[in-house]
Amino acid sequence: MGTGNDSSGNVQTEAARRRQYRGVTDDEKPSEDTRETDHYKAQYVMGFVNKWDELIDWDARAESEGDFFIEQLRERGVKRVLDVATGTGFHSVRLLEAGFDVVSADGSPHMLAKAFENASRRGHILRTVQADWRFLNRDIHQVFDAVICLGNSFTHLFKERDRRKALAEFYAVCAHDGLLVLDQRNYDSILDDGYSTDHAYYYCGESVKVQPEHVDDGLARFEYAFEDGSKYHLNMFPLRREYTRRLMREVGFQKVHTFGDFEIDFEDSDPDFLVHICEKHYELEESASD
Numbered sequence: 466m467g468t469g470n471d472s473s474g475n476v477q478t479e480a481a482r483r484r485q486y487r488g489v490t491d492d493e494k495p496s497e498d499t500r501e502t503d504h505y506k507a508q509y510v511m512g513f514v515n516k517w518d519e520l521i522d523w524d525a526r527a528e529s530e531g532d533f534f535i536e537q538l539r540e541r542g543v544k545r546v547l548d549v550a551t552g553t554g555f556h557s558v559r560l561l562e563a564g565f566d567v568v569s570a571d572g573s574p575h576m577l578a579k580a581f582e583n584a585s586r587r588g589h590i591l592r593t594v595q596a597d598w599r600f601l602n603r604d605i606h607q608v609f610d611a612v613i614c615l616g617n618s619f620t621h622l623f624k625e626r627d628r629r630k631a632l633a634e635f636y637a638v639c640a641h642d643g644l645l646v647l648d649q650r651n652y653d654s655i656l657d658d659g660y661s662t663d664h665a666y667y668y669c670g671e672s673v674k675v676q677p678e679h680v681d682d683g684l685a686r687f688e689y690a691f692e693d694g695s696k697y698h699l700n701m702f703p704l705r706r707e708y709t710r711r712l713m714r715e716v717g718f719q720k721v722h723t724f725g726d727f728e729i730d731f732e733d734s735d736p737d738f739l740v741h742i743c744e745k746h747y748e749l750e751e752s753a754s755d
């Protein structure tokens with residue numbers, strides 16, 4: 466794996482692969498079938514879904530990200546939003562409360578059930594659609610001013626053809642001048658410099674320890690250890706920043722603005738998370754792209 470079967474830039478030597486194992490013996494290496502796009506459904510089992518909000522702590526997360534997404538969407542005149550990675554509903558609920566018209570989609574029925582419950586406790590009825598990104602337009606027949614795919618979700622796609630298909634589906638449900646807002650971990654920094662974070666922005670819960678159990682150019686496997694002793698794992702594809710931006714442009718988003726921990730100016734290795742804001746608006750003459 467990781468030896469040039471897609472164009473993600475994550476080409477790797479066996480030596481580099483060994484170097485990136487953090488105390489995992491050969492026998493303990495994740496099997497190849499953990500590097501599968503469809504694995505996300507099995508990973509978000511009910512136990513983990515119930516723990517997810519403990520992990521991300523809604524109040525602390527709202528405080529740390531502030532009104533970044535609300536302001537970015539308002540500045541660009543967005544009204545209708547499709548949340549394609551609803552998860553337990555954090556952004557759907559925040560955007561509803563800020564007055565946006567929101568439809569909440571996710572491929573996992575467990576996540577959607579939890580999101581619906583969370584929203585109704587806050588007095589909202591979520592409009593939910595179970596839809597896999599790769600077949601989004603089969604299930605969603607509206608267009609939106611913005612599609613949001615947040616919380617490091619896009620990383621769940623392991624094949625380049627799935628990533629291209631998902632982005633093309635996101636592009637198609639955007640209005641002619643719509644936006645895609647997609648975030649990811651700063652995998653360049655994890656791959657090149659090793660993992661270090663204070664979890665300031667996303668995983669704000671105090672009662673959980675998040676750490677990579679295994680990192681190579683084709684797989685970042687994170688362990689989530691909770692205070693009660695329970696442990697869960699998520700397998701992710703380590704998306705390099707320029708690779709993600711290139712795919713976005715190649716499916717048709719002309720301008721891609723990338724923020725590091727919500728700032729437009731940042732040093733490459735500093736931020737934990739990157740947010741890409743991609744514009745569908747088409748200019749006949751190619752101007753400076755971002």
Ligand SMILES: C[S@@+](CC[C@H](N)C(=O)[O-])C[C@H]1O[C@@H](n2cnc3c(N)ncnc32)[C@H](O)[C@@H]1O
Pocket residue numbers: 505509521549550551552553554555556571572573576596597598599614615616617618621622
């Ligand atoms: C890391 S969670 C993030 C949830 C939420 N956005 C947040 O920030 O808390 C990723 C979500 O993406 C969903 N997901 C992953 N792959 C998917 C796919 N191919 N199609 C639809 N949903 C998918 C998962 O079910 C999960 O709810």
